[in-house]
Amino acid sequence: xxxxxxxxxxxxxxxxxxxxxxxxxxxxxxxxxxxxxxxxxxxxxxxxxxxxxxxxxxxxxxxxxxxxxxxxxxxxxxxxxxxxxxxxxxxxxxxxxxxxxxxxxxxxxxxxxxxxxxxxxxxxxxxxxxxxxxxxxxxxxxxxxxxxxxxxxxxxxxxxxxxxxxxxxxxxxxxxxxxxxxxxxxxxxxxxxxxxxxxxxxxxxxxxxxxxxxxxxxxxxxxxxxxxxxxxxxxxxxxxxxxxxxxxxxxxxxxxxxxxxxxxxxxxx
Amino acid sequence: xxxxxxxxxxxxxxxxxxxxxxxxxxxxxxxxxxxxxxxxxxxxxxxxxxxxxxxxxxxxxxxxxxxxxxxxxxxxxxxxxxxxxxxxxxxxxxxxxxxxxxxxxxxxxxxxxxxxxxxxxxxxxxxxxxxxxxxxxxxxxxxxxxxxxxxxxxxxxxxxxxxxxxxxxxxxxxxxxxxxxxxxxxxxxxxxxxxxxxxxxxxxxxxxxxxxxxxxxxxxxxxxxxxxxxxxxxxxxxxxxxxxxxxxxxxxxxxxxxxxxxxxxxxxx
Numbered sequence: 001x002x003x004x005x006x007x008x009x010x011x012x013x014x015x016x017x018x019x020x021x022x023x024x025x026x027x028x029x030x031x032x033x034x035x036x037x038x039x040x041x042x043x044x045x046x047x048x049x050x051x052x053x054x055x056x057x058x059x060x061x062x063x064x065x066x067x068x069x070x071x072x073x074x075x076x077x078x079x080x081x082x083x084x085x086x087x088x089x090x091x092x093x094x095x096x097x098x099x100x101x102x103x104x105x106x107x108x109x110x111x112x113x114x115x116x117x118x119x120x121x122x123x124x125x126x127x128x129x130x131x132x133x134x135x136x137x138x139x140x141x142x143x144x145x146x147x148x149x150x151x152x153x154x155x156x157x158x159x160x161x162x163x164x165x166x167x168x169x170x171x172x173x174x175x176x177x178x179x180x181x182x183x184x185x186x187x188x189x190x191x192x193x194x195x196x197x198x199x200x201x202x203x204x205x206x207x208x209x210x211x212x213x214x215x216x217x218x219x220x221x222x223x224x225x226x227x228x229x230x231x232x233x234x235x236x237x238x239x240x241x242x243x244x245x246x247x248x249x250x251x252x253x254x255x256x257x258x259x260x261x262x263x264x265x266x267x268x269x
Numbered sequence: 270x271x272x273x274x275x276x277x278x279x280x281x282x283x284x285x286x287x288x289x290x291x292x293x294x295x296x297x298x299x300x301x302x303x304x305x306x307x308x309x310x311x312x313x314x315x316x317x318x319x320x321x322x323x324x325x326x327x328x329x330x331x332x333x334x335x336x337x338x339x340x341x342x343x344x345x346x347x348x349x350x351x352x353x354x355x356x357x358x359x360x361x362x363x364x365x366x367x368x369x370x371x372x373x374x375x376x377x378x379x380x381x382x383x384x385x386x387x388x389x390x391x392x393x394x395x396x397x398x399x400x401x402x403x404x405x406x407x408x409x410x411x412x413x414x415x416x417x418x419x420x421x422x423x424x425x426x427x428x429x430x431x432x433x434x435x436x437x438x439x440x441x442x443x444x445x446x447x448x449x450x451x452x453x454x455x456x457x458x459x460x461x462x463x464x465x466x467x468x469x470x471x472x473x474x475x476x477x478x479x480x481x482x483x484x485x486x487x488x489x490x491x492x493x494x495x496x497x498x499x500x501x502x503x504x505x506x507x508x509x510x511x512x513x514x515x516x517x518x519x520x521x522x523x524x525x526x527x528x529x530x531x532x533x534x535x536x537x538x
Contacts, residue, residue, distance in 0.1 A: 104491050110447070139408040141445035142489040143472045148445050176410035176417050178379070203412045207476040220411040222373050 006264050007032030007060040008257055009197065009242035010039060016253025018043045022055045024254050028261060034061045034197075034240045035087060037080060049087050060238040061132070061195050062089040066145075067097040068116035069109060077120050085127040091194045092124070093132050093168055098143040109146045114156045121164045132194035133157055134168035137176075139209050150174055150183035157192050166194025169230055170242070172213055175201055175221040181229055188233020196230050197240045198223055198268055206246075213243045215256075216263030223267045239268060275533050276301030276329040277526055278466065278511035279308060285522025287312045291324045293523050297530060303330045303466075303509045304356060306349060318356050329507040330401070330464050331358040335414075336366040337385035338378060346385070347392055354396040360463045361393070362401050362437055367412040378415045383425045390433045401463035402426055403437035406445075408478050419443055419452035426461050435463025438499055439511070441482055444470055444490040450498055457502020465499050466509045467492055467537055475515075482512045484525075485532030492536045508537060 008030055010021050018039050025033055033052060040048040040062075052059055065080040067073055084092045096113040099106065117131060124131045133153040136145035147153050153167040167187055174180045187193045200219030205212045216223055227239060241260040248256055277299055279290050287308050294302055302321060309317040309331075321328055334349040336342055353361045365382040368375065386400060393400045402422040405414035416422050422436040436456055443449045456462045469488030474481045485492055496508060510529040517525055 099489055104489055106444070106489075106491065107447075137408065138406065138445040139474065139478070142470055149447070152447055175375070176407040178376075178418070178421055201411055204477045205408065205474070208473045209408070209478060220368055220373055220375075222375065 002265060002269060003029050003261065004031065005237070005239045006030055006261060007034050007238040007240040008260065009034035009061070009063070009240040011036055011063065012241055012243045012248065012260060013253040013256050014249045018048060019051060021253055022051055022057060024257055025057055026055050028254075028257055030257070030261070031056070031058060032060045032238045033057045034063065034242065035059055035089065036063045037083060040083065040087060045083055045086055053088065059087050059089040060240055061091040061093050062087055064093045064095050065131070066094040068113050069097040069100045073116060074119065077116070078123055081120065081123050081127045081129050084129045089129065091130050091132045091166070093134050093195060095134055095136060096145045096147045098141065098146060106141070106146060110152070113147060114159065117156060117160065117165060121160050125161070125164050130163060130194045131165045132168045133165065134170060135173055137173040149177055150180055150187065154183060154187055154190070154192060158190060162191040166192045168195040168197060169193055169226070170197040170199070171221050171223055171226045172199040172201060175226070184229045184233050188230065188235055193230055193233065193235040193237070195240065196227075196235060196237060197242045198226070198264070199241070199243045211244045211246050213245050215243050215248065215259050216241060217267040218263070227268050239264065271534060271538060272298050272530065273300065274506070274508045275299055275530060276303050276507040276509040277529065278303035278330070278332070278509040280305055280332065281510055281512045281517065281529060282522040282525050283518045287317060288320060290522055291320055291326060293526055294326060295324050297523075297526055299526070299530070300325070301327045301329045301507045303332065303511065304328055304358065305332045306352060309352065309356060314352055314355055322357065328356050328358040329509055330360040330362050331356055333362045333364050334400070335363040337382050338366040338369045342385060343388065346389055350389065350392050350396045350398050353398040358398065360399050360401045360435070362403050362464060364403055364405060365414045365416045367410065367415060375410070375415060379421065382416060383428065386425060386429065386434060390429050394430070394433050399432060399463045400434045401437045402434065403439060404442055406442040418446055419449055419456065423452060423456055423459070423461060427459060431460040435461045437464040437466060438462055438495070439466040439468070440490050440492055440495045441466075441468040441470060444495070453498045453502050457499065457504055462499055462502060462504040462506070464509065465496075465504060465506060466511045467495070467533070468510070468512045480513045480515050482514050484512050484517065484528050485510060486536040487532070496537050508533065
């Protein structure tokens with residue numbers, strides 16, 4: 001079944017109510033869904049867990065923990081791990097956070113991420129949830145995520161057991177990196193690919209650069225090459241389409257899901 | 270003299286007429302200036318060369334050649350090399366260009382850059398101008414420059430003689446890269462640091478992400494660490510302050526020059 005690995009990350013259809021998104025996935029023959037904490041909490045955690053379970057959907061990831069340089073990060077991340085467990089999400093995606101306010105100590109911030117993850121590992125193991133370090137595009141280094149390459153993410157992940165800490169391979173964040181192919185091999189060899197996410201790179205970037213992603217096939221990324229690379233590295237898990245764009249969000253959810261599936265089939269599989 | 274290495278890249282004071290910028294540098298005790306082709310051509314090439322020479326200023330670089338995926342790149346770059354020679358600029362900065370329209374072949378585009386530079390090397394040697402490959406921040410990879418890291422720039426530069434092809438170390442483009450310190454060492458050991466440019470990273474980024482740079486000290490970059498790193502690698506050349514920002518451009522040129530000098534003295538030296 002060609003859609004077997006496809007997963008809709010609900011950030012792609014941000015304004016589609018969760019129950020509608022779940023029903024829409026079932027109607028489209030989609031078996032997997034990636035969830036976000038804000039939506040599941042708003043819907044009710046247990047209720048959301050029941051909704052996806054009763055629909056027969058598999059939860060592929062929960063976004064997101066991290067922001068380890070913010071106050072209250074420990075409690076918030078422990079809650080996120082518990083929520084992932086309740087939802088049946090095998091993976092909690094970590095966006096590690098930027099530089100602390102006023103700081104220029106990038107090495108220090110990166111080490112702080114590693115120490116925070118060290119603190120969380122026992123909780124993750126207990127909950128049966130893999131922490132997935134997501135390297136974000138270097139344009140987010142100052143304000144969202146000091147982990148900028150797959151190599152850096154692996155440098156941190158490899159300090160811990162493979163089942164406890166992995167990495168996210170997201171085409172949007174990594175496509176520019178000539179070392180990414182070697183790092184995907186490294187990640188696969190170590191059993192570290194916890195999540196594979198697909199979005200395309202389009203220009204010009206919008207102000208703030210947060211909502212500039214393209215649906216698969218709209219942009220510059222060799223998406224199929226990435227899918228083949230993670231497959232060759234031994235990854236057999238889901239392929240999440242995760243696109244943030246105001247223009248995409250303004251369209252009806254079912255239409256965006258159909259476009260995501262179409263792009264996935266044409267440019268990823 | 271503490272300003273000995275300071276150079277004003279005139280892109281920082283974009284709307285300051287060239288003659289005023291030259292006089293402003295002299296008045297401020299600045300001995301070096303980085304020029305752009307558009308301004309020198311508009312002013313008259315020979316006239317611009319005489320202007321800076323008569324003022325006793327040293328031209329530290331000419332921006333820019335490159336855009337090797339555009340039609341007419343060869344003629345344009347040969348002209349740029351000749352202009353650099355006329356201006357007495359030892360270095361022509363190369364912004365290599367993005368993906369060809371409609372292409373996703375990033376490896377191919379990068380190889381095309383190397384082949385274009387190979388074609389230009391004899392002209393550069395003949396003119397006594399060093400071609401300086403500038404790695405641009407990965408956020409420009411699709412549309413402005415497929416060379417995204419100092420390591421990639423060196424991989425290309427090292428195919429050619431050191432006097433003919435070097436690299437630009439620009440703090441704005443490279444600050445996020447945990448490998449940059451090792452690559453600066455590599456660049457220095459090979460005599461490849463042809464140009465050192467300083468700008469700070471500030472957020473949020475503006476739409477199009479072109480005009481979002483901060484003056485030295487306004488942002489997140491460990492500028493002094495970069496200056497110390499290029500020095501430790503054996504670089505003794507000028508330090509160009511090169512900032513693109515509408516808000517900076519809206520200020521009087523002399524005021525921006527003073528702020529650049531101030532930031533340079535406080536955060537770079």
